[in-house]
Amino acid sequence: MNFDHILIRYGEMALKGKNRRSFEQKLQRNLIRKLKAYPATKIKKTKDRMYVLLNGEDPHEVMEICRKVFGIHSLSFAVKVEKSEEQLKEAVLLAFNDAKGARTFKISAKRSDKEFPIPSQELNPLLGGHILQNTEGVTVDVHHPDVEIKVEVRNDAAYITAQDYPGAGGLPVGTTGQSLLMLSGGIDSPVAGYLTMKRGVDLEAIHFHSPPYTSERSKQKVIDLAEQLSNYGNSIKVHVVPFTEIQQKIAREMPEGYSMTITRRMMMRLSEKLADQRGILSLTTGESLGQVASQTMESMSAINDVTNYPIIRPLVAMDKLEIIDVSRKIDTYGISIRPYEDCCTVFVPKAPKTKPTKENANYYESSVDFSQDLDKALAETYTIELQDGKRLHQEDEFKDLF
């Protein structure tokens, strides 16, 4: 005997009133897409739940994928069996054994089929006794069990549900619009992307690359990060912007103390232009208050001054250690700490202004025309697409988008 379906419980989505139907449909579509490699699976919706029918696919592999899909509060394996004592016993033991390390359990049986000869009060000790006989060092705890096994004897069959696995939470990706993630090779921006997706946002990413100062390997690192992020949402297009000439011009013609602020302002301008071309309504960054010179209140104000776009900063109130915890959980940490330089670290001034003003930045920029450089960088931008942890398209397939 093995589990034949996975029960999916919604979280916050259940609160969404009138929009609930469209949230459910999005979740269903996202699940179907993520489970493409398991073609026998089917998704079934009932009034307040969803089920993945496994039809012989590996339960644990499918569970791993479902646990990364946003919009799910918790999941459990379940098995449908004939209404016989033998089958019920086998099924509860299967459910108990799935809860690795559980030392205590509780059976909660319900019998809606009153024709079934064993009443619920008798089912609990009967099935519990079977688990006790077939395990060692395990006890029943009806108040705080490690695992609660639910048994429902219905008219058509009996259903046994095993332990709860926590889901990824949040809202189904694609229900709250799109954002352009400014993705560096660092620890923070991939985490910001993950948390933004968790709020139901579909991501595209922009990366500023400065060859030969930054290497192919540093670009590859960013692609690997986006690839990893694509496991959690829809496909992610990474737009790679050649940024060398702009950075050289800043280094040549702007006061050194302001070069970092002005570099960021150019990145913002380019990101806004690209988002606008793509019909995307917000930007997302990995900025967190107070971490580095570019993230003081004054810096953020001077950088933000060049755009009216809403900027999502999911990390703004998080500690570095909290950010690292998330990056470990989502498997981006190992990629982020590869030692390849980012364009900002290559050109970093010895003493960046920690309290720049927008007035000064505007004044310095007004003496040099950057508009053609920005247009050129955008015209030479190319795109790579990642889906479900794999690269989808070659770079030049998207050239005609710009």
Ligand SMILES: Nc1ncnc2c1ncn2[C@@H]1O[C@H](COP(=O)(O)OP(=O)(O)OP(=O)(O)O)[C@@H](O)[C@H]1O
């Ligand atoms: N080369 C880049 N391409 C795209 N976005 C970038 C790049 N460099 C920085 N950013 C954006 O600016 C934000 C702030 O960068 P900064 O270098 O100040 O901070 P950080 O803490 O090092 O961030 P991260 O860990 O994400 O690199 C990043 O989180 C990212 O969103």
